[in-house]
Amino acid sequence: MTTKIQRTGRRADTLSKERIVEAAIEILDSGGQGALTFRALAARLATGSGAIYWHVADKDELLAAATNDIIARAMTEVVDRDRPQQAIRAMALGVFDAIDAHPWVGAQLSREPLQAAMLQISEGIGSHLQALGVPERAEFDCWSALVNYILGVAGQNAANARLAPREMDRTTFLTTVAARWRQLDPAKYAFVHRLATRLPGHDDREQFLAGIDLILAGIATVR
Numbered sequence: 001m002t003t004k005i006q007r008t009g010r011r012a013d014t015l016s017k018e019r020i021v022e023a024a025i026e027i028l029d030s031g032g033q034g035a036l037t038f039r040a041l042a043a044r045l046a047t048g049s050g051a052i053y054w055h056v057a058d059k060d061e062l063l064a065a066a067t068n069d070i071i072a073r074a075m076t077e078v079v080d081r082d083r084p085q086q087a088i089r090a091m092a093l094g095v096f097d098a099i100d101a102h103p104w105v106g107a108q109l110s111r112e113p114l115q116a117a118m119l120q121i122s123e124g125i126g127s128h129l130q131a132l133g134v135p136e137r138a139e140f141d142c143w144s145a146l147v148n149y150i151l152g153v154a155g156q157n158a159a160n161a162r163l164a165p166r167e168m169d170r171t172t173f174l175t176t177v178a179a180r181w182r183q184l185d186p187a188k189y190a191f192v193h194r195l196a197t198r199l200p201g202h203d204d205r206e207q208f209l210a211g212i213d214l215i216l217a218g219i220a221t222v223r
Contacts, residue, residue: 029104085132096157
């Protein structure tokens with residue numbers, strides 16, 4: 001019995017939670033949440049499921065840890081506290097790019113508002129709002145507008161990317177969508193016809209930041 005316990009301990013020590021999370025991210029990126037199982041993870045790490053359970057209790061904890069790792073990387077790069085507006089833009093773009101590169105992150109963030117990744121985003125946005133001089137009575141509304149916009153647009157952008165057929169590039173796909181918009185009744189959908197001229201060539205990141213700037217301009221009026 002003693003020998004068995006010691007062997008199990010050594011086996012668990014050959015892994016670290018960081019290695020497990022890294023492998024989980026690779027699986028999630030290639031196959032999505034459905035592909036992440038402890039069996040698949042054990043195969044990738046060339047170990048047994050028991051060694052993984054030594055570090056991670058279940059799939060939910062693993063997803064939370066992987067999401068936190070991705071968001072932590074994005075947030076760590078934002079250090080400009082002397083210019084809070086620029087810091088908020090950089091933070092927002094970092095989260096946008098993270099969800100664009102790892103679409104499963106957006107879905108995971110929407111599942112659990114108290115997970116560490118969401119708290120990182122909320123605290124980061126909130127601290128810079130305070131640095132902007134936003135009055136306390138308006139902090140919640142300003143925070144809500146920014147966080148909901150960031151997660152909503154980033155998540156929708158990632159979802160849109162998955163709509164395009166694999167054999168079709170982004171521009172071709174958007175050109176096809178724009179062509180369908182132009183087929184609509186112009187008397188009923190006049191504005192959609194105008195949007196169709198901009199859709200194929202627009203830049204998602206620039207459009208995202210334009211929205212952030214609009215929100216920040218609105219926030220400036222309540223300071």
